[in-house]
Amino acid sequence: MDNTPKGSLVVVGTGISVAGQMTVAAKSYIENADIVFMGIMNKVGEHAVTNINPNTISLDDLYQEGKSRAVTYSQMADRIVQAVIDGQRVCAAFYGHPGVFVTPSHEAIRRVRELGLDAHMLPGISAEDCLIADLGIDPSRFGCQSYEATQFLFRDYHIDPHMTQIIWQVGLAGEASLSVLNANHSKPGLAMLADILREHYPDDHELIIYEAATLPLCQPKIQKVLLSELMYAEPTLISTLVVPSLGLPAYRQDRLAKLGLTEQQVIAYRNPSVN
């Protein structure tokens, strides 16, 4: 019989606001873990997790100005996976949703599974979830496109201006080295982002630079900015840029006809008169 201790990994999210956005399941896994690694980027959040389980280790010390975040993320995964190999029930807690724009969480799960050990992720409340609630934007209304700002600049994405655009990490737009830890207000990235958006939207289109509240009782920051002024904005590391839709696209008459429908019928179905 193999008596080697079998480690396991569960990756959980703590939500964006430190108190109140952690799920009951996430709290329970944190409570029952042998060790909890924290990638929370917020001392109050770390304190909240340490109150649930004192056996915590922060991963934040791995960040260093001038060091590539790609290296940092790989080292975070190393730490997490090593604890699993050592036979511990490991919980890794990241802020927000642990699978949304978080490289080491996915990487650690992949590596633990490759070892034939248990690893899974629980969903959490992401910045996008808070944005939907605070800004009253339902992604189903116009459809939604969501990207990381620097990838948005560097790659040939096709924007559909009828959809809501959600652009993450706008404070680091154009930062290619992955080694800067401050939001760069060196304007070229933002200016280029504005130029790309101008190909699709008018100068007076109103954008939103959004920051969900990270502490209880605090309000979200909702800064409205005209597209023509985007390059002068000063987004932070926790800002997300929202570009509202220009409105729904026209109906495709050819598709409606194939289904034996008319535009008027569809509109009537969607807007029944209520007596």
Ligand SMILES: C[S@@+](CC[C@H](N)C(=O)[O-])C[C@H]1O[C@@H](n2cnc3c(N)ncnc32)[C@H](O)[C@@H]1O
């Ligand atoms: C590395 S990602 C982490 C996302 C996080 N895992 C989540 O579930 O929201 C960092 C980016 O998330 C967004 N973000 C993080 N905190 C935020 C907040 N309080 N308000 C709005 N956006 C936020 C910003 O776009 C930021 O640059």
